[in-house]
Amino acid sequence: MTGGRNSLVVLLVSVPIIFGLSSSVVGRQYKQLATIHVTNSMSKDSGAMQIHCKSSYTDYGMHQVGGGDEYECGVRERALYYCMAISGRRVASWHAFQPRRDRSRQAVYWLVKEDGIFLSWDNSSWVRKSLWETE
Ligand SMILES: *[C@@H]1O[C@H](CO)[C@@H](O)[C@H](O)[C@H]1NC(C)=O
Secondary structure (H helix, E strand, O other): OHHHHHHHHHHHHHHHHHHHHHHHHHHHHOOOOEEEEEEEOOOHHHOOEEEEEEOOOOEEEEEEEOOOOEEEEEEOOOOOEEEEEEEOOEEEEEEEEOHHHHOOOOEEEEEEEOOEEEEEOOOOOOEEEEOOEEO
């Protein structure tokens, strides 16, 4: 009886400590340096595309992004992030986050269009950085 109450007290005290520790570890692990935004700006009839972004440490996997839709993912390490887009038989890949180029930017915007892949830091002025390749 007494033993049971003691272990309940131990449980009530230790559970918040364990949760507190794990959430601070998670908090550190997922602290974001920047956000990568990728918008599918292809013509309506090209349909959905596949977007895959990764660094050497983080792999976000393949995601389907419909026409006009935006995909976003976080930059978790000061490392090079690549994104790849697949639309029909065409493939494009580019440096979505480049530590030296993007330095302290909070957001890096990408537009995936028929005539290439465009970069912006303010989501309004765009520079073409990559082209499509036919598979
Ligand atoms: C970027 O601009 C487009 C077009 O104005 C807008 O639809 C979109 O929501 C903006 N993205 C962000 C993350 O602000």
